Amino acid sequence: MLPQCPIVRNGHLYNGSMKSADRPSRKSQTRHSSTGKTCHHFDYHRMTCDEYDALRARARGCCEICGTPEGRTGGKRLVVDHFEGRGIRFVRGLLCDSCNAVMSCVDGRKRWGANRRWEEKALEYQAASWQQPAPELWGLVATVQAHRRVLLGQRRR
Structure with missing residues (x-):
């Protein structure tokens, strides 16, 4: 456990x-x-x-990755983005629908496509998460994300 x-x-x-x-x-x-x-x-x-x-x-009313104003997002609102896996759960921030899909790729839950251009910015955003897991748990977060990518047949660049 x-x-x-x-x-x-x-x-x-x-x-x-x-x-x-x-x-x-x-x-x-x-x-x-x-x-x-x-x-x-x-x-x-x-x-x-x-x-x-x-x-x-x-x-500040905008997506925390791409800066799209809330009213111009696909769902006309920002969504609460979070990480969840292996007993770890934390809120990272507020995102537009497109950047929420980018974070699904970072988390290894979805395959990368043209949105890969946002990968570096997404990793910076994750490091500055609104809720911060204990420092020793960041390694487990990375392990979970990497394991999910392996299951999808992808590797991070």
């Missing part, structure tokens, strides 16, 4: 073992939902509304 991935959030170490009194509730995380339901970023990524706002401020 792999250890839980320690992540630094807002300068504090977070590993999912917060006391229940300190943990935000689903009822309190509805600010970004037009229907008053729990926000997707909380349900899926365990990001509070304040953390999501900080992530949006960091992105």
